[in-house]
Amino acid sequence: MSELAIRPTQAMVMVGRCVRLSRRNIDAMLTSLLLPVILMLLFVYLFGGAIDTGSAYVTYVVPGVLLLCAGFGAAGTAISVTTDLTNGMIERLRTMDVGATSILAGHVVASVARNSVSTVLVLGVAVAIGFRPAVEPLRWLAAAGVLLMFLLAVSWLSAAFGLLARTPEAASGYTFLVMFLPYPSSAFVPVETMPDWLRGFAENQPVTPVIESLRGLLLDTPVGSAPAHAAAWCLGLLAVAVVLSGLLFRRRVA
Amino acid sequence: MVNAPPAVDLVDLRKSFGDVVVLDGLTMRVPSGGVHALLGQNGAGKTTTVRILATLTRPDSGSARVAGHDVVRERRQVRRVISLAGQHAALDDGQTGLENLIMLARLAGLSGPAARARAAALLERFDLADAAGRQAVTYSGGMRRRLDLAASLVGAPSVIFLDEPTTGLDPRSRQGLWEVIGELAGAGVTVLLTTQYLEEADRLADRIMVLHHGGLVADGTAAELKGHFGAQRLELTWRDEASFAEAARRLGDRTTHREPARLALSVATDGSAPQVRGLLDEIDPDRHGVVRFTVREATLDDVFLTLTGRPVSPPREVTNV
Ligand SMILES: Nc1ncnc2c1ncn2[C@@H]1O[C@H](COP(=O)(O)OP(=O)(O)OP(=O)(O)O)[C@@H](O)[C@H]1O
Ligand SMILES: [Mg+2]
Numbered sequence: 001m002s003e004l005a006i007r008p009t010q011a012m013v014m015v016g017r018c019v020r021l022s023r024r025n026i027d028a029m030l031t032s033l034l035l036p037v038i039l040m041l042l043f044v045y046l047f048g049g050a051i052d053t054g055s056a057y058v059t060y061v062v063p064g065v066l067l068l069c070a071g072f073g074a075a076g077t078a079i080s081v082t083t084d085l086t087n088g089m090i091e092r093l094r095t096m097d098v099g100a101t102s103i104l105a106g107h108v109v110a111s112v113a114r115n116s117v118s119t120v121l122v123l124g125v126a127v128a129i130g131f132r133p134a135v136e137p138l139r140w141l142a143a144a145g146v147l148l149m150f151l152l153a154v155s156w157l158s159a160a161f162g163l164l165a166r167t168p169e170a171a172s173g174y175t176f177l178v179m180f181l182p183y184p185s186s187a188f189v190p191v192e193t194m195p196d197w198l199r200g201f202a203e204n205q206p207v208t209p210v211i212e213s214l215r216g217l218l219l220d221t222p223v224g225s226a227p228a229h230a231a232a233w234c235l236g237l238l239a240v241a242v243v244l245s246g247l248l249f250r251r252r253v254a
Numbered sequence: 255m256v257n258a259p260p261a262v263d264l265v266d267l268r269k270s271f272g273d274v275v276v277l278d279g280l281t282m283r284v285p286s287g288g289v290h291a292l293l294g295q296n297g298a299g300k301t302t303t304v305r306i307l308a309t310l311t312r313p314d315s316g317s318a319r320v321a322g323h324d325v326v327r328e329r330r331q332v333r334r335v336i337s338l339a340g341q342h343a344a345l346d347d348g349q350t351g352l353e354n355l356i357m358l359a360r361l362a363g364l365s366g367p368a369a370r371a372r373a374a375a376l377l378e379r380f381d382l383a384d385a386a387g388r389q390a391v392t393y394s395g396g397m398r399r400r401l402d403l404a405a406s407l408v409g410a411p412s413v414i415f416l417d418e419p420t421t422g423l424d425p426r427s428r429q430g431l432w433e434v435i436g437e438l439a440g441a442g443v444t445v446l447l448t449t450q451y452l453e454e455a456d457r458l459a460d461r462i463m464v465l466h467h468g469g470l471v472a473d474g475t476a477a478e479l480k481g482h483f484g485a486q487r488l489e490l491t492w493r494d495e496a497s498f499a500e501a502a503r504r505l506g507d508r509t510t511h512r513e514p515a516r517l518a519l520s521v522a523t524d525g526s527a528p529q530v531r532g533l534l535d536e537i538d539p540d541r542h543g544v545v546r547f548t549v550r551e552a553t554l555d556d557v558f559l560t561l562t563g564r565p566v567s568p569p570r571e572v573t574n575v
Contacts, residue, residue, distance in 0.1 A: 006363050009360065009363075010360075010361050013357055013360045013361055014361075016357075017346065017349070017357050020348070020349060020353070021346060021348045021349065024348040024349075024389070025348060087344060088340060088342055088343075088344030089344050089345070089346065091310050091340070091344060092338070092340070092344040092358075092405070093361065094309070094310065094333070095308050095309060095310065095333055095336065095337065095338045096333065096337075096358070096361055096362055096409070097330055097333035097334060098361050253310075
């Protein structure tokens with residue numbers, strides 16, 4: 001096969017492989033599906049009563065849970081990448097001249113696919129417990145677009161973490177960063193309730209514009225410049241993650 | 255092939271890990287075609303050499319070429335002609351044997367149907383057809399090893415590196431692999447394998463190289479190495495410890511092997527009756543000490559012991575025999 005034709009084929013084969021491995025890894029699949037749902041129930045029924053957001057708490061919290069969910073899913077990506085590095089798979093692929101991009105894209109696309117499934121599940125449960133989003137296809141599409149950009153960015157960032165870690169355990173430790181980020185944002189409580197120093201951080205970190213966009217788009221309220229900010233953050237993070245993972249890959253694998 | 259570049263050409267290759275000097279000016283050439291064995295003790299640097307050749311480890315200095323391509327500057331060209339079965343199997347536990355091979359065949363550039371056919375043929379060849387549909391995590395150690403070897407053959411490499419390919423295989427599987435290696439060589443592929451089994455090198459390899467203290471200490475056919483280092487030896491078993499000690503003292507440097515546990519000593523011989531009779535008369539004039547004698551053919555073990563048991567002091571001489 002010619003040089004040009006083989007790269008896309010290799011990327012497709014790698015995506016197929018990672019999706020298949022994800023499907024077979026039942027434990028990880030269940031955790032990344034169930035944990036966000038349990039967290040949502042926890043927030044709605046345990047904390048929800050005490051948090052005043054001006055509307056039903058479930059309505060407020062759904063976007064935040066979706067992003068938490070993305071964080072958990074991304075952690076899996078880092079672990080898979082480190083596992084590939086430590087069990088010799090990446091070395092085998094390198095001696096076959098499979099490109100770094102194909103290898104990482106396989107993991108990232110599988111991660112986005114996994115996360116899309118858990119997103120649908122979370123939304124289903126949310127509707128069952130009283131979440132009533134707006135019914136306007138264009139807004140849904142826009143919300144899906146924002147969420148996909150975020151998923152892509154955190155997945156690729158996690159792949160980079162995976163290249164940094166020496167063991168799968170360490171890899172899952174690194175993704176703590178991604179999983180923690182939704183908490184100091186407007187995901188679970190309005191930022192106005194936070195002390196000044198934290199509020200400054202919360203208002204200017206990437207998760208907040210993503211949350212605000214999702215909330216506005218799903219509930220049919222004005223979104224202002226949030227989607228533009230969200231897109232800038234996500235694409236910026238994605239670019240950083242792609243460059244960083246390229247560098248790390250070269251450092252780890254000749 | 256006329257004028258084909260050597261399959262492997264290493265010149266003054268050096269590699270250290272921290273303070274540990276592994277390759278210390280290794281120069282080694284493997285002509286195109288045939289089966290070549292790289293021998294050495296644990297930690298001699300066999301895996302390091304193979305990894306450098308397979309573009310996975312960068313040498314500190316010196317040059318390494320595979321089929322004419324530099325392993326650092328022309329990595330991609332090298333990768334297009336080689337394949338590697340490493341010392342540890344690299345497979346997806348979560349995929350079946352068949353899925354693993356189809357995936358790798360597709361990555362190597364085969365079309366979907368061709369990849370499936372290739373995978374099925376390899377599973378058959380390595381006696382894994384019955385386990386083709388099971389996830390690799392359920393495979394035994396030997397089955398994993400065989401799947402890994404099959405995986406290294408999905409493409410059409412012209413140079414294959416096998417790092418201890420038969421470790422962990424039962425005699426039947428080992429036999430099977432030997433056949434496969436023979437077929438590959440017959441088809442013009444160059445096979446460079448490392449092994450701990452001298453019998454295997456003896457049986458399989460057209461040429462044997464011994465790696466010791468960071469460089470080659472021997473390079474030749476099995477027969478040449480045996481002839482050069484050991485030839486034949488006369489093994490004498492002594493009546494008791496006193497006569498054994500006395501003979502050992504008297505023979506001094508001429509002793510080639512000494513096994514106090516069995517009260518056995520060896521000296522070099524050409525195996526002819528007059529010479530053996532002469533040696534016996536000389537060593538045991540009273541015809542009292544020696545209870546048995548045996549003329550032994552040198553084995554590769556003898557060669558290996560002679561080579562690696564001997565302290566190598568610079569300047570090191572490569573024995574090109
Ligand atoms: N990545 C590494 N970091 C540090 N030391 C290493 C590394 N790889 C190999 N070594 C050291 O280099 C030396 C040679 O190792 P190598 O694996 O090449 O030996 P080998 O001949 O293949 O041995 P064996 O027969 O045990 O497989 C050993 O002392 C080993 O500890
Ligand atoms: Mg080794």
